[in-house]
Amino acid sequence: xxxxxxxxxxxxxxxxxxxARQEGGPALGxxxxxxxxIALVASPISIAGWVLxxxxxxxxxxxxxxxxxxxxxxxxxxxxxxxLVVGTFFFTMNIA
Numbered sequence: 001x002x003x004x005x006x007x008x009x010x011x012x013x014x015x016x017x018x019x020a021r022q023e024g025g026p027a028l029g030x031x032x033x034x035x036x037x038i039a040l041v042a043s044p045i046s047i048a049g050w051v052l053x054x055x056x057x058x059x060x061x062x063x064x065x066x067x068x069x070x071x072x073x074x075x076x077x078x079x080x081x082x083x084l085v086v087g088t089f090f091f092t093m094n095i096a
């Protein structure tokens with residue numbers, strides 16, 4: 001009388017896969033935020049501000065696709081953009 005419950009097994013498997021995907025998500029948002037902060041701090045060194053700012057924006061774009069990291073990703077993108085602006089300001093100031 002042992003019947004396999006394939007529907008229940010499939011639902012459990014799908015739930016485990018979904019949970020595994022969600023657990024890895026917040027790390028990308030946190031990394032993008034950390035890179036954004038470092039980019040803003042390093043932005044008086046023009047090339048470091050540009051490179052790290054672009055990396056922060058790229059990571060932010062990748063992280064904003066997941067709802068649980070969207071807020072951190074948006075903050076990281078703003079910090080990355082600010083690093084680009086500050087880096088450009090200091091580059092212009094050094095040339096002039």
